[in-house]
Amino acid sequence: MAAENTTAKSMLARMDLDRAAGERMLAALDEAVDPERTACSLFETAPGRWTLSVHFRDAADVGLLQAVVDSLLGPDAGRDLAIETIAETDWVAESLAGLAPVPAGRFIVHGAHDRARVPVNRIGIEIEAALAFGTGHHGTTRGCLLALDGLLKARQPRRILDIGAGSGVLAIAAARARHRPVLASDIDARAVTAAHANARLNRAGPLVEIVQAAGLAHPRIRRRAPFDLVLANILLGPLQRLALPIGRILAPRARVILSGLLATQANAALAAYRRQGLSLERRIPLDEWVTLILRRGA
DSSP: OOOOOSEEEEEEEEEEEOHHHHHHHHHHHHHHSOTTTEEEEEEEEETTEEEEEEEESSGGGHHHHHHHHHHHHOGGGGGGOEEEEEEEEEHHHHHHTTOOOEEETTEEEEOGGGGGGSOTTSEEEEOOTTTOSOOSOSHHHHHHHHHHHHHHHHOOOSSEEEESOTTSHHHHHHHHHHTSOEEEEESOHHHHHHHHHHHHHTTOTTTEEEEEOSTTOOHHHHHHOSEEEEEEESOHHHHHHHHHHHHHTEEEEEEEEEEEEEGGGHHHHHHHHHTTTEEEEEEEEETTEEEEEEEEOO
């Protein structure tokens, strides 16, 4: 997703509940909230115990969450809703302050100030934090790059899709490594603009096509399917909702790289994709985050 104001305050709400109630809440929130301002996820924290997590860009939407809780679970349930304010941070300034190049297998993600430090045997990907989220420093992006590097040593996917492209770093990495066209999508028009700029900056402009799309209904995605490799570095909730659509656009023996997941959320994501006939091939943990490589059977 593209960056907008450099300073942002956000709210995080959590609620422990059973799975059935959590799924009802998640479905209701999908209808009620703005997906560009809110991220919702449901994950199992212990056997039989589930946590609903809702991240708001600002405090204005918290009342809506309370109304949904009251409507579905009753007014007393709101007492179990824990809400915290995430301190204001100048994210862009913080990201740009002294960022070192980030190695991930054959790839190295860097800013313009480190262009000359890229080794000749690495694929350098220049991304400026001011343009869009996804500089490679986050564990989820680096995990995806490591997964991509390892996968490309064993396979040569021809049709590649990057969902939720953000800065475009994953699409650029795949295009540069395979020297083949890559299709990418993002729901945010600003991210699409930034990813186009980054692709041109990294001499991958002719290979990387980026479309603005929510989900997988865009005509370009349908026309380019089936895909041999799909990358999706987003959040648990959207990943769960995309499991069925992704399953429908995969070629036999395709691979799917999923990230944006806390380690505690991995099993919830796996459950959704196993229902689509995918199985776990590799798990890459980085700090509290995890990247999953899944495979589709023949």
